[in-house]
Amino acid sequence: MGGVTMPSGKKPKLAVWKFASCDGCQLTLLDCEDELLALAEAVEIAYFPEASRAVVKGPYDISLVEGSITTPHDAERIHAVRRMSKCLVTIGACATAGGIQALRNFKDVKEFVSVVYATPAYIEVLAKSTPIADHVFVDYELRGCPISKVQLIELLGALLCGRKPNIPTYSVCIECKRRGIVCLTVAKDMPCLGPVTQAGCGAVCPGLDRGCYGCFGPKETPNTNSMSTIWATLGVSRADLTRAFRGFNAYAEPFRRESTAHEQK
Amino acid sequence: MSKSDRLRTIKVEYLARVEGEGGLFIRIKGASVAEVKLHIFEPPRFFEAFMRGRRFDEAPDITARICGICPVAYQMSAAHAMEAACGVALPAQLRALRRLMYCGEWIESHALHVFLLHAPDFLGYQDAIQMAGRHRDLVQCGLRLKKLGNRLVALLGGREIHPVNVRVGGFYRVPAKAELQQIAGELERAQHEAVMATRALAKLKFPDFEQDYEFVALRHPDEYPLTEGRLVSNKGLDIPIEAFFDHFAEEQVPYSTALHCVRKGRGNYLVGPLARFNLNFDRLSRGAQKLAQDIGLVPPVRNPFKSILARMIELVYAFEEALKLISEYEPPAAPCVPVSPRAGLGHGCTEAPRGILYHRYRIDEHGIIEDAKIVPPTAQNQRTIENDLRAFVAARLRLTDEKLTWLCEQAVRNYDPCISCSTHALRVRITRE
Numbered sequence: 291m292g293g294v295t296m297p298s299g300k301k302p303k304l305a306v307w308k309f310a311s312c313d314g315c316q317l318t319l320l321d322c323e324d325e326l327l328a329l330a331e332a333v334e335i336a337y338f339p340e341a342s343r344a345v346v347k348g349p350y351d352i353s354l355v356e357g358s359i360t361t362p363h364d365a366e367r368i369h370a371v372r373r374m375s376k377c378l379v380t381i382g383a384c385a386t387a388g389g390i391q392a393l394r395n396f397k398d399v400k401e402f403v404s405v406v407y408a409t410p411a412y413i414e415v416l417a418k419s420t421p422i423a424d425h426v427f428v429d430y431e432l433r434g435c436p437i438s439k440v441q442l443i444e445l446l447g448a449l450l451c452g453r454k455p456n457i458p459t460y461s462v463c464i465e466c467k468r469r470g471i472v473c474l475t476v477a478k479d480m481p482c483l484g485p486v487t488q489a490g491c492g493a494v495c496p497g498l499d500r501g502c503y504g505c506f507g508p509k510e511t512p513n514t515n516s517m518s519t520i521w522a523t524l525g526v527s528r529a530d531l532t533r534a535f536r537g538f539n540a541y542a543e544p545f546r547r548e549s550t551a552h553e554q555k
Numbered sequence: 556m557s558k559s560d561r562l563r564t565i566k567v568e569y570l571a572r573v574e575g576e577g578g579l580f581i582r583i584k585g586a587s588v589a590e591v592k593l594h595i596f597e598p599p600r601f602f603e604a605f606m607r608g609r610r611f612d613e614a615p616d617i618t619a620r621i622c623g624i625c626p627v628a629y630q631m632s633a634a635h636a637m638e639a640a641c642g643v644a645l646p647a648q649l650r651a652l653r654r655l656m657y658c659g660e661w662i663e664s665h666a667l668h669v670f671l672l673h674a675p676d677f678l679g680y681q682d683a684i685q686m687a688g689r690h691r692d693l694v695q696c697g698l699r700l701k702k703l704g705n706r707l708v709a710l711l712g713g714r715e716i717h718p719v720n721v722r723v724g725g726f727y728r729v730p731a732k733a734e735l736q737q738i739a740g741e742l743e744r745a746q747h748e749a750v751m752a753t754r755a756l757a758k759l760k761f762p763d764f765e766q767d768y769e770f771v772a773l774r775h776p777d778e779y780p781l782t783e784g785r786l787v788s789n790k791g792l793d794i795p796i797e798a799f800f801d802h803f804a805e806e807q808v809p810y811s812t813a814l815h816c817v818r819k820g821r822g823n824y825l826v827g828p829l830a831r832f833n834l835n836f837d838r839l840s841r842g843a844q845k846l847a848q849d850i851g852l853v854p855p856v857r858n859p860f861k862s863i864l865a866r867m868i869e870l871v872y873a874f875e876e877a878l879k880l881i882s883e884y885e886p887p888a889a890p891c892v893p894v895s896p897r898a899g900l901g902h903g904c905t906e907a908p909r910g911i912l913y914h915r916y917r918i919d920e921h922g923i924i925e926d927a928k929i930v931p932p933t934a935q936n937q938r939t940i941e942n943d944l945r946a947f948v949a950a951r952l953r954l955t956d957e958k959l960t961w962l963c964e965q966a967v968r969n970y971d972p973c974i975s976c977s978t979h980a981l982r983v984r985i986t987r988e
Contacts, residue, residue, distance in 0.1 A: 308576060310598040313973075314623020314716040320671065321715055323702035327694070330684045341671065342682030343571035343964065360598045390620045393605040402604035415599060436623060436716040494713045498720050499890075500727040503616065505717070533610065538620065 294351045294377055294449045302351035302450065305337035307371050309357025309364050310391055310419060314436040315382035316340055316356050322439055332450055348374035352449055358384040358419045360391060365416065365425060372426040377449060380422045381442070383435035383538045387507050390435075392419040392541035419541070430455060435505035435538040438490050458489050459510040462502050465493035474501055481521045483534065486512035486544070507539035514548035528552045561585060565948075565960050572672040572682070572964075573972045579963060580810075581948055588949050591941045593967070595811040606927035611637045611896050611918045612723045618914070618929065619717050622973055624667070627660035627708060628907030630721040631782055632914040637723040640901025640918055643894050648887040649725040650782070651880050655735075656711040656721070657781045657905070658877040662704025663715070664908035665828075665866045665873070668971045669756070670697020673863050676965035677759040696752050700870065703738075703745045707877060710738060725891030735881045742881070746874035750846060753867040757850035762962065764947055765857040768939065769821060770830035773906055779838040779872060780831060782905045787834055788824065789855065796904040799913050805930065816935040823938035826910025827970060828865040829856060843872040859943060859969040866971075896922025907932050909971050933972045940970055 294302045306316050320326065320341060336346035353375035359365050372378055380386050388395065394402050395418045403415065422428055432441050441457055448455035458464075462484035466473065474480040474496055482501035484493070488509040495502045508514070518531055526534070535549035563583040570577050576597040582590040602621055609617060614633040619626035631653060638645065645653070670693065671683040680686035687694040705715040710730065712718020720726050771792065773784035786802075787793045794802055805814040818824050833854040836844065847853065847868050856865065898920040904913045910932030917926040947966050951959060 310600055312620050312623040312626075314620075314626070317623050317716060320667065321701075321705060323698040323705070326698065327684070327687060327691075330687075335682075335684060338682075339569055339571040341572065342684070343961075344681035344685070360600070364598065389600075390602075390605075390617060391600040394601055397605070399601075402601040403599075405601070405604040405607070419600075435620065436714075491714070495719050495727075498713050498728040500719060500722075503719075530610070533613070 294452070296351070301332070301334040303336040303346060303348075304333040305348070305350040305353045305375065306340065307337075307353060307355045307357075308340070309355070309368070309385070309422070310360040311357030311382065311384040311389065313340065313356070315385075315434075316354065318381075318437050318439050318442055319354070322443060325443055329446065333446075349376065350374055351376045352446070353378045355380050355385050355422055356382055358388045358391060358421060359416070359425055360419045361415055363414075368422060368425045377429045378422075378426070379445065380428050380431045382437050383433065383505060383507060384419075385422045386431045386433055386542075387539040388419045388421050388541035390538050390540070393536060394419060395541055396536070421541070430457075432457065433488050433506040434490055438492070441490055460489055461485055461509045461512075462487045462489050462491065462493055462496070462506070465489045465491070466496050469493055469497060471496045474499070475520065475524075479524055481524055481526050481534070483517070486514050486517050503537055504534070504545070505538045507542045508544040512544050514544050515551075518548060518552065528554055563956070565956055565963065567960060567964055570964060570967060572675070572968060577972070579944070579967060581944060581963065583948065583952065586952060588945050591944045591948070592810050593937055593941050595813040595937075597812055599812045603927045603929060606916075606924050609924050611640070611916070611922040611924060612894070614914075614916065614924065614927075615721050615723065616717075616719070621929070621931070623716050624664055624973055625660060625907045625909065625912075626717045627656055627712065627721075628905055628912050630718070631657060631905045632903040632907075632912045633916075634721060634723050634903070635782065635905065636901040636903030636914040636916050637918070638894065638901070639903065640899045640916060641723075641894050641896055642899075643724060643892060645725060645892065646887060648885060649729075649891070651884065652711060652726065652729060652887075653721075654781050655877055655880040655884075656708060656718075658873040658880070659704050659707030659711065661781075661873040661908050662870060662877075663701050663708060664704070664971075665870045666697050666701035666704055668908075669863055669866050669870070670694060670701070673965075673968050673971070674756070674759075676961070676968060677863070693752070693755070696748055700745055700749055700752075703741060704873075706738060707742075710734065722891055724894040725887075725889075727890060729886055729890045732884055732886060735884055739878060739881050742874055742878050746871060746878070749867065749871045749874055753846060753864070753871060754850060756867055757852070757864060759863070761858060761860045762947075764860060764943075764950075766859070766943060766946060768830075768857060769818060769824040770833050770855075771818070771824045771826050771911065771935075772830040772834045773904065773911060774835060775838065777838070779835050779840075779876070780906050786904065786911070788818075789834065790821070792818070796913065797902045799902065799904065799915070799930070803930070805934070811937070813934050813937060815937050816930055817938060823942055824935065825859075825939045826932050826935045827862065828869050828908075829859065829862045830910065831906060832856065832865040832868060839868070839872055840875045842875060843868050846871060859966065862969045862971075896920065909933060909973055910935060931973070933970070936970045936972065940967055940972070943969075
């Protein structure tokens, strides 16, 4: 895994790819209102259909991949994307964990199709929604539902100057401490997924007096079991514990394991 | 084979500058358009299925993930539907805050579409970055307006995309008066800038094309519609939102993962800025009305290419409305009203930037969702987009494939289609026979 070193005078080519997703993570790139024009000077935006009809042929130096793999066609397309990409970065909970649509992984997908569509035969989908890393090698990942603008700029900046991006893997708790937010669980008996969730959002929910709902997925080595025990003492039912871990990162392994442990058949 | 029998196909495999994945396929046989299909191949994500079994208060956060461009619309429609199901009404100040947050989303979404996605078509550029070469001021203006819309959403919602502060019953935390006032000066400057930009954009060249549409939008007794109202049309519809499925139906077509929504017994219809503008012109502020008249935009506007101007009028209105709401704001006593679930059915319908977004939920006495139904704006516009293209192409068969293809893409972008939404689409393909 490395940066993107370019021969002098040549701009690295950036591509943005979409799989099953809401478009919010790639929109984060367009939401960099202050940096967008400068970024367009530093890289060649070679493939970004949400923003441009122009297509510059691959290979690409940096590929940002949004969305999860949910159809047979996409399961093949991701390999083509990998072959065309020097550095492949997954962006957001769909690409890194399968997204909210991975809730189907816990159910029978055929039943899901018939709930939504009158003629299910027209719909071609895989039984599971899976993260990109289940299919191809991934160089870097940005977590979040959606990703953080600050982390996106940090990652692109780091790749352009050939250093390792600084993306912490510690918990949201660290961000609360830094912001001086009093712990919601300790002081107000509020359930909060912060202790097991990776930082990056800036503790946005606790800052609004709301418990973290885990949209950045599991932190490195989370102790989900201990956290569930504390939630239980706060009066959270087993069904609600299952739901809490079955959110936007439901299929990330530590959350998947914990939700299944509390599931009542 | 004589020339009149010549087959011609125009296809856009992957439509650019729209949200989501779709394509367009047009088959021309001699002098007539044989087939128009708006392909939507965005993979289905089955929200309505996995909502079953979730708790009623999870609906705003979960459904927001249908669309990263208009998450506020989803949160609002879901919250309203659940509040209706539980028999709760919001006090005036909480309602005003929701309206303010919605103004932020309209600003962000409209500025994105007008300046970064649609304007490049009118000026002949592949994208806004290329357009910034000669029209840097225009692009920078768009970015400034968009940024301010995002700031307003983040101020009330915690962040721009998938805000976290909306809940069934109100908010988690409400801002102090001073927090809102600090953005007022910038909103005023931006409003002025939006007015200037509207006048500049009015000078664009608009293709000569009009259709006799059925426009459908919300209508409120005294406000330009955002979060509530009755559903009305210019062809006699006037119903409470609860009667939605008595008058509208969803149909599945083999080439799209998005269901087509039609008005029962009538067929296709149009939702979005043009529909709102035409049906609610009298509810716009005096300033927005005057601006529209100045640039010659007077209802009924039947040229879909002029939707870019309707969006600009709404953008100006959203700034004005936001300033008004901020000046009248008094923080409510509590950030939310308590909501206890009860068994029942709830409907919510709000005006997403692209048009009406309808939600219906049935919940049990514990608040567990038994059934969910979501009808997004782009699903409602799909058939109208296809009809537009059929008529538009038929009158322009002499154009080269390249020109025609680009114009067709532009015609699709008139609707600011959000394919991620409609699948809970675009490539253009034209075949000539």
